[in-house]
Amino acid sequence: MKLFYAPGSCALGIHVVLEETGAPYETQRINFAEREQHSAAYRAVNPKGKVPALQRDDGSILTEFQAIALYLGLTHPEKRLVPSDIDRQARMMEAMDFVVGTIHAAGFRRLFRPAEFAPNESDHDAVKARGLEVITQGFALVEKDLEGKDWIVGDFSLADAALFYPSFWAAARLKLPLSANLQGHYQRMMSRPSVRKALADQGL
Secondary structure (H helix, E strand, O other), X not given: OEEEEOOOOOHHHHHHHHHHHOOOOEEEEOOOOOOHHHOHHHHHHOOOOOOOEEEOOOOOEEXXXXXXXXXXXXXOHHHOOOXXXXXXXXXXXXXXXXXXXXXHHHHHHHHHOHHHOOOOXXXXXXXXXXXXXXXXXXXXXXXHHOOOOOOOEOEOOHHHHHHHHHHHHHHHHOOOOOOHHHHHHHHHHHOOHHHHHHHHHOOO
């Protein structure tokens, strides 16, 4: 397998999942600063022009965070990255969709790429403020869900790898304080060998 990633992007979560599986894989860095994600060569891999993308052993390409994570979890059942019962599977997907679709896409994306939401630079501060509001509200809901638990659905799962990357953005990149349960989750993630390896591999 090969992971196409940009350092510190949401692909960090998939990098963690790959390490958790213990399966052999390689990585290929996509340079966002040079807009390599829009190059003809990468568009041939992922026409969506974004990361992560996973090239599977048969050469086929899988895209989108949740799809890649679920594929890796289901193809390595011995690692128990996907809960065994249906309710917790649904809760895991619920959490991943909320993190990726709301906290990331509607929150951090506004902070990092305000021009995608408003063409006029004079509006960018308002866009960023709305992004921070979405992040704050989203993290508050996750904080409540983590009450009394080490991991989102009880045991470590794909959802925890998904939550890690926006937590990393907040704590390491933006220096935003995390609430108590989120901070505990972040620290537990940072202590996992999979996370330390993924961070080191990406130079973070």
